[in-house]
Amino acid sequence: MEIFDFELKHVEEAKLIAISNYNEEREYVKVLPEIYTFPDLEHFANNGLGVVAFDNGRMVGFLCCYEPWESAYNSKAKGTFSPIHAHGTVKENRCRVYRKMYEAAAEKWVKNKITYHSIALYAHDQEAVNAMFTYGFGLRCIDAIRPMEGLEIQCNNEVIFEELSKAEIPKVREMRKLLTEHLGHSPCFMYSTQEVFERWLTRAEARNTRLFVAIDEEKPIAFVEIAGGGENFATEVPDMCNICGAFCLPEYRGKNIYQSLLNFTILKLKEEGYNRLGVDFESFNPNANMFWTKYFTSYTNGVVRRIDECALNN
Missing domain, CATH: 3.40.630.30 (Gcn5-related N-acetyltransferase (GNAT))
Incomplete structure (x- = not known):
């Protein structure tokens, strides 16, 4: 597997992977809407923070993020966020692909002094969730939905x-x-x-x-x-x-x-x-977590990792 910088030439193929991943989640959460216009990925190719994975000449995944911002989550750290449309992989070896991509992306992010990493994953994509959890991420936010x-x-x-x-x-x-x-x-x-x-x-x-x-x-x-x-x-x-x-x-x-x-x-x-009602909430808010998950179905897990500041001195 080879990891490269995410560039404009990768956008269209990456979008197909992202759409496929969204439709996988729709198999579990039927009330999710069918999407006819997918978000543009070109700006992720311009900030220099994304990566793309190839295996035997075939794109198998990509991982991008927004431009960083200061005081992420009211901390003293610079943070970034990868929304659900800014990453994805093929089904084969998904956990390994995500780990390899995050290794390369995280190196870029920390070099840019970004130490708060946040990624929105699909709630039923256990391989992606496992990949991030084993790399130090924890659950913070949840998006959920129900029919009206x-x-x-x-x-x-x-x-x-x-x-x-x-x-x-x-x-x-x-x-x-x-x-x-x-x-x-x-x-x-x-x-x-x-x-x-x-x-x-x-x-x-x-x-x-x-x-x-x-x-x-x-x-x-x-x-x-x-x-x-x-x-x-x-x-x-x-x-x-x-x-x-x-x-x-x-x-x-x-x-x-x-x-x-x-x-x-x-x-x-x-x-x-x-026809649909959505809600987002913090997973560590016990009142919200208990209530909303009783009446809504989760479809994203927003996970975060805080890199130790000592990494900035490396």
Whole structure:
């Protein structure tokens, strides 16, 4: 097997491999949409950070990433990310191909002082997952999906469910703050200062999303925030919506309120012609992991590796 730099001449063949890998995941997750327009790969050929693998003259895989950014995951490290469309392999010897490609790509990345490596893998591609896990990666993020069909639950009728108007969005500020505080605690450790939270809140309230809430005695007690697109190309189809925020006050949990709010949201969106609902969440958030995997099917595993800073001195 030979590893080369990923160049423009490799784009079309690499795209066929990536499409094939996506369709493999669709065999496990039937609700994933059929994709007619695949994301462009040319910019990955221009940043000099990608690699391609050949075996006996045949392309067997490629691994590319975005340009690096500073302070990855609010750390002091420079990071990069390889989305699900920026890598792929043929089925034969997949684990070995991924390992060989990552060895070559990681050498490039660290030479460019990129020490936070993040790769989105298909959840049912056990060979790719195993290749990355044995090379020091751990699970961080998950994308999941479900058909826009009502939940099989006994709905809670003791509270009111409704969609907020744009003017009413500030009503969930306190819950957004509580969600941020929750993510800052163990085992998530996604801590935000008050200043960072205020900046994020300003952006969150200005974005073009929809908020559905559960209300008890005129007080919002839970919300689900819905956006058009999500975290990968599969979420960009017109008949799909994506959850980009969710929270329920602790004292109202365990009463089927959040399930009922989700069901209300699903039925409303289904009436509007949407057929799929996506969500992304941190795997190390126990509340989110337990809830979303009960009602949604995972289709990506976002894995990360932090290279020790001593490597930069080599």
